[in-house]
Amino acid sequence: MSINSFIEAANKKLVKDYQRIPIFDINYVGKWSSNLRHSFVKNLYHARGHFDRQLFQRAALCSKSKYDKLKKLEDMCDELGIEFNGKDGIRGLLTGQITKVKIMKSHEQLFIDFTEDVGCSIKEEISSYKQPEYLSDYNQALVKLLTNDDELTREVAFSAYEFLDNVDYNCLYSVAVALGASKKGLIFFDVHRHSNHFEKTEKTLKKFWKQNEKKCIDTFNEIFQIQTIMWSNLSLNILKNEN
Numbered sequence: 384m385s386i387n388s389f390i391e392a393a394n395k396k397l398v399k400d401y402q403r404i405p406i407f408d409i410n411y412v413g414k415w416s417s418n419l420r421h422s423f424v425k426n427l428y429h430a431r432g433h434f435d436r437q438l439f440q441r442a443a444l445c446s447k448s449k450y451d452k453l454k455k456l457e458d459m460c461d462e463l464g465i466e467f468n469g470k471d472g473i474r475g476l477l478t479g480q481i482t483k484v485k486i487m488k489s490h491e492q493l494f495i496d497f498t499e500d501v502g503c504s505i506k507e508e509i510s511s512y513k514q515p516e517y518l519s520d521y522n523q524a525l526v527k528l529l530t531n532d533d534e535l536t537r538e539v540a541f542s543a544y545e546f547l548d549n550v551d552y553n554c555l556y557s558v559a560v561a562l563g564a565s566k567k568g569l570i571f572f573d574v575h576r577h578s579n580h581f582e583k584t585e586k587t588l589k590k591f592w593k594q595n596e597k598k599c600i601d602t603f604n605e606i607f608q609i610q611t612i613m614w615s616n617l618s619l620n621i622l623k624n625e626n
Contacts (some may be wrong), residue, residue, distance in 0.1 A: 386585075386592055389600060390546065393607065395549050400611055405618040407554045412561040419503070420562060422621040426504040427555075428494065429514040430521070430617060437522075438462060440530045441541065450474065461580075464489040493571035495561060500568025517616040524609050528602070533589045539599050542584035543606035551610070552576035 401407050406423065444457035450500050457473040460466070467473040475482030488496070491509075497523035498505050505564040508514075514522075528540040577623070592599050 384596065386589065389603070393603065394550060397607060397611070401554055401614065404614050405622060406558060409557050412451045413556050419621055420501060421503050423500065424498050425505055425508055426515065426518065426621055427615050428505045428508045430613060434462065435607070437526055437529050438525065439553040440526060441537065444530050462490050464492070469612070472526050490571065490574065493574060497564060497571045498567040500564050501562045515620055517620060521609065521613040528606065535595060535598060536602055538587050539591055539602040540606055542581065542588045545580040547606070547610055548575045548578050548580055552573045
């Protein structure tokens, strides 16, 4: 099976699976009470707010290759709102190629903009790593894959996670709209749903796909399962605050 065929089929399946998850039912979201809105925002923060650890661990545990180290540093910079525009990206700073550095709001700041825009606060969440048990398990499962001793598992898992950005954030964008987010509040979701993060992983993915197609597919499916279960659990966790 080609990568493109697999990705196309996976995208269709994920969209269908997500349609059965309550938080992605836009008609229902529009009727949420203030309590539910706050619960959703706080849980969502923990569902994506610990990506910094995953990125740091990937960079800290990667090979000594200058290319590899810089590529992973570039991933961390992207999260911080630092972009390197040019053929060689961040590596252009060392190779002498033309590279323009663009400084924007970090993803963390953009998420805070969203929460304030819909009348919620995550001050307690920002100052603490304490999180619901199901999200602790979720983040731990991701870290385990992204720091695996096997390079194929690490890199393919990261590619799968980046692929989910476009799927997840299209759904989350609709949720944010239903919650009444303004153009400013929607920037966080737009940045992710229109990102080319997955495309940046394709070169590495193709290399491993040729080595072991089955293991690549299994790793993608494992990430998809972890993510789908997380969204389902997030729904259950916030819905218990409905009354």
